[in-house]
Amino acid sequence: MMRYAQINTNSICIAVSNLKGEVTAAHMIPIADDANPIGKKWENGTWNDVATPITYRTINKMEAIKLVITHAGMDAAAEEAMYDDPNLSLLWKRWNNWVPYDDINRDKPDVAEFLGGLIAAGHMTQAQVDALMADWPKVGG
Amino acid sequence: MGISTFPADSSSQIASIQEGYVGIASGLSSGSGQDKFYYDVTISAVDTTKAVATVVGSFSFTANGEGTYYANYASSAIVPYARLTSSTNLRIHTGNPNGSPRLMCSWKVVEYA
Numbered sequence: 001m002m003r004y005a006q007i008n009t010n011s012i013c014i015a016v017s018n019l020k021g022e023v024t025a026a027h028m029i030p031i032a033d034d035a036n037p038i039g040k041k042w043e044n045g046t047w048n049d050v051a052t053p054i055t056y057r058t059i060n061k062m063e064a065i066k067l068v069i070t071h072a073g074m075d076a077a078a079e080e081a082m083y084d085d086p087n088l089s090l091l092w093k094r095w096n097n098w099v100p101y102d103d104i105n106r107d108k109p110d111v112a113e114f115l116g117g118l119i120a121a122g123h124m125t126q127a128q129v130d131a132l133m134a135d136w137p138k139v140g141g
Numbered sequence: 142m143g144i145s146t147f148p149a150d151s152s153s154q155i156a157s158i159q160e161g162y163v164g165i166a167s168g169l170s171s172g173s174g175q176d177k178f179y180y181d182v183t184i185s186a187v188d189t190t191k192a193v194a195t196v197v198g199s200f201s202f203t204a205n206g207e208g209t210y211y212a213n214y215a216s217s218a219i220v221p222y223a224r225l226t227s228s229t230n231l232r233i234h235t236g237n238p239n240g241s242p243r244l245m246c247s248w249k250v251v252e253y254a
Binding site for chain 1: 157158159160161162163164165180182183184185186187229252
């Protein structure tokens with residue numbers, strides 16, 4: 001048996017195969033019997049780990065509001081002021097009527113509009129929003 | 142009278158066994174029909190008239206395009222299949238999923254004498 005790692009066009013190992021004979025191909029890398037480089041990158045004759053891109057998960061409205069309150073450092077009075085702010089009347093109507101409860105996606109325009117509105121009305125700072133975006137729940141996190 | 146199966150000493154009829162596994166975070170090739178999503182695995186040459194390719198086990202995800210991944214369950218499962226498209230190419234393929242499937246599976250190619 002010959003054991004090979006098969007790499008894709010980005011040199012990432014996506015398959016490991018025990019074959020009956022030798023195979024000669026640029027995308028087939030001979031490996032040891034106990035090797036498992038799946039997901040690793042073949043570079044200059046060695047297998048290197050690949051940084052996993054961050055994937056943010058969709059959250060619900062309750063989680064979103066909690067993120068806002070936490071990152072803005074709001075107490076109950078500040079929270080209530082945010083809800084009752086007449087400058088945010090349209091924003092809250094859109095938030096309540098247009099945005100599905102459990103489909104708050106970090107990269108959707110309605111999130112940017114919502115947070116931008118909070119900044120414009122003085123309930124959050126840009127730095128707080130930046131911190132919120134960085135702390136957005138991640139897949140598997 | 143029973144169903145005809147392999148001879149008692151069926152192992153003597155097997156010329157070769159090749160096996161492996163595929164773990165694809167993303168990047169399955171796209172085609173049509175039964176090859177809507179597929180990945181080609183290079184194998185040592187077999188006689189395609191005497192070889193059988195199978196998926197032994199699999200696990201899959203579908204991404205909804207918004208960063209959420211769902212493990213598949215019975216009603217929407219991504220079921221991968223295996224077939225030989227040439228003497229040296231095993232194709233792992235599936236025709237049913239929407240979205241961007243992520244697939245892990247093990248496979249086996251048994252060649253009979």
